[in-house]
Amino acid sequence: MSAADSYRVYRSTSSCVGVSGSPLDTGISSADFTDETAGNGQTYYCVVTAVAEEDGETAQSDPSSEVEKTPSSDPPDRP
Numbered sequence: 001m002s003a004a005d006s007y008r009v010y011r012s013t014s015s016c017v018g019v020s021g022s023p024l025d026t027g028i029s030s031a032d033f034t035d036e037t038a039g040n041g042q043t044y045y046c047v048v049t050a051v052a053e054e055d056g057e058t059a060q061s062d063p064s065s066e067v068e069k070t071p072s073s074d075p076p077d078r079p
Contacts, residue, residue, distance in 0.1 A: 003052065005052050006050075007050055008025070008028070008049045010046065010047050010048075010049070011024040011046045013042060013043065015066065017066060040072055042070065042071070043068060043069070044071075046067050046069070047066050049063050
């Protein structure tokens with residue numbers, strides 16, 4: 001299989017998120033993705049996989065490095 005046709009995003013509220021569960025979103029066609037369901041003040045851990053499809057077969061890459069983010073409605077104060 002060659003280049004990615006789409007991406008899958010996996011999210012968890014605990015570290016070591018894996019890809020064994022259901023993805024948060026699938027079929028993402030670009031690197032731009034906004035999680036509209038994330039709650040402010042909650043820490044999330046996310047990984048992304050690339051998906052390639054060829055001759056009716058689907059292959060998913062190993063997950064990316066985990067990213068930790070905590071959304072906030074107000075930006076933090078500058079030091």
